[in-house]
Amino acid sequence: MRLVQVGLSACLFLCISNMTCMAQLRGERPELIQVTDQVYSAVGYSLGNILYVLTHDSIVVIDTSESPDAAKASLAELRRISQLPISHIIYTHFHGDHINGARSFRSGENSSVAIIAQQEHDRELLMFQKLRPYNARLNAIQFGAALPKRDATLELALDPARPVIGYLRPTEKFESEYKFQQGGVQFELYHTQGETSDHLMVWLPESKVLFPGDLFYHSFPMLSSPMKHDRPVLHWAESLDRMxxxxxxxxxxxxxxPLKGAQHIETVLENYAAAIRFVHDETLSCINLGMSVEQARQAVRLPDHLSNLPYLSELYGKVAWSVNGIYRQYTGWYDMVPAHLNPAPVNSLHQAIAQAAGGAAPLYEQARKAHKQADYQLALELLTIALGAEPKHAPCHRLAAEVLSHLAQRSSNGVEKNVYLVAAQEHQQAAGDSVSSDADEP
Ligand SMILES: [Zn+2]
Structure with missing residues (x-):
């Protein structure tokens, strides 16, 4: 048991890779927003918000952020309003940006805090731990760990290389629903899948306040994260209907x-669910029409009345990535192209292409042309082939870094930007060029 506990703690910061966070989503500065007489949302302290419910005799905390320090700072601000002890912590799901600040809420007079999670919480964490080295690599890319701060588009409120672990294990778990009274306030927790399979929402029936966790945020939802396992897409839409x-x-x-106004919230949730179902259903139609996943990515477009909504802009999730994920969820890995049934290592194909083209140089020239015409994707693909054949070709690395920087500049998606920028940095290094860092900042 002890070994498991130690392992869980050690892997926590890696779980942060699931965060639905980026600078645009985080908020410019720390702010404690009063939602009602009893409810406060601490935004901008960290990637994950910290949500407070003040009852007559205690404080209930919903989600704790990724950072014990950020959690402490938000609590210090709340202490200007209330000195009540903390009685409960609720984790909406197991991701690091929701659970890692917990320790800041259980000390001294709060030593007996109840911590509530859905039953799947431990299983999800353990599954994550099994892929610890992979998730470390994923983290470094998704959060641009080695990028200069000025380039970071997804920013953690802690150092991923030296994370402070503040996770506390749940003391109570439930399967489908969990209700309790605290200080005259009724709390209702419901299992609502979507972002994860252990996801829950919190409902305060008297004040009609709903905490949706990560099932709603101001961006098209991350239905399929490029480096993560599948998410229950249709359950996500069902959870929104339940809300x-x-x-x-x-x-x-x-x-x-936070959002307010029953009619406005109804419209927002209706559109959010409609967007999810649209992408899901259209992807299935593409599969049935015999389209490849690349063709499906081109074909599935949200209708204008949805794509123009600010809360469905692709700051975090992307429609095309969702198509990738849904397509794979419903089909096998074989795409019915016989050459892909038992493929050789891709470098041997790259070498054969380069040989046919007369070496890496002609491919480089072709990539330069594509670059000049701002066809950065084609340029990148050509350079990938050239470097597959000649891994040390410095001009190719230099051009790849430039192309990737353009792709990053053109993107408004936080994950995408970081993926491109990290790769650009690696190509610069491979070319033997110096890489800028925070130390270069004025
Ligand atoms: Zn999150």
Whole structure:
């Protein structure tokens, strides 16, 4: 048991890779937003919001952020309003940006805090731990760990290389619903899958305040994260319908700012669910029409009345990535192209192409042309072939770094930007060029 506990703690910061966070989603500065007389949302302290419910005799904390320091700072601000002890912590799901600040809420007079999670919490964490080295690599890319701060588009409120572990294990778990009274306030927790399989929402029926966790934030949802396992896409839409059924007057998400007004929230949740179902259903149609996943990515486009909504802009999730994920969930890995049934290592194909082309140089020239015409994707693909054949070709590395920087510049998606920028940095290094760092900042 002890070994498991130690392992869980050690892997926690790696779980942060699941965070639904980026600078645009985080908020410019720390702010404690008053939602109602009893409810506060701490935004901008960290990637994950910290949500507070003040009852008559205690404080209930919903989600704790990724950082014990950020959690402490938000609590210090709340202490200007209330000195009540903390009685409960609720984890909406197991991701690091929701659970790693917990320790800051259980000390001294708060030593007996109840910590509530859905039953799948431990299983999800353990599954994550099994892929620890992989998740470390994923983290470094997704959060641009080696990028200069000025380039970071997804920013943690802690150093991923030296994370402070503040996770505490749940003391209570439930399967489908969990209700309790605290200081005259009724709390209702419901298992609502989507972002994860252990996801829950919190409902305060008297004040009609709903905490959706990561099932809603101001971006198209991350239905399929490029480096993560599948997410229950249709369950996500069902969970949103369930929220609508409660007719909430306040929606207080764990990322981005709260929403208010029953009609507005109803419209937002309806559109969010419609966008998810649209992408899901269209992807299935493409599969049935015999389209490849690349063709499906081109074909599936949200209708204008959805794509123009600010809360469905692709700051975090992307429609095309969702198509990738849904396509794979419903089909096998074989795409019915016989050459792909038992493929050789891709470098041998790259070498054969380069040989046919007359070496890496002609491919480099072709990539330069594509670069000049701003066809950065084609340039990148050509350079990938050239470097597959000649891994030390410095001009190719230099051009690849430039092309990737353009792709990053053109993107408004936080994950995408970091993927491109990290790769650009690696190509610069491979070319033997110096790489800028925070130390170069004025
Ligand atoms: Zn999150």
């Amino acid at each position: 609508r059924g409660l007719n909430p007057e306040h929606l207080v998400p764990s990322h981005t700012r």
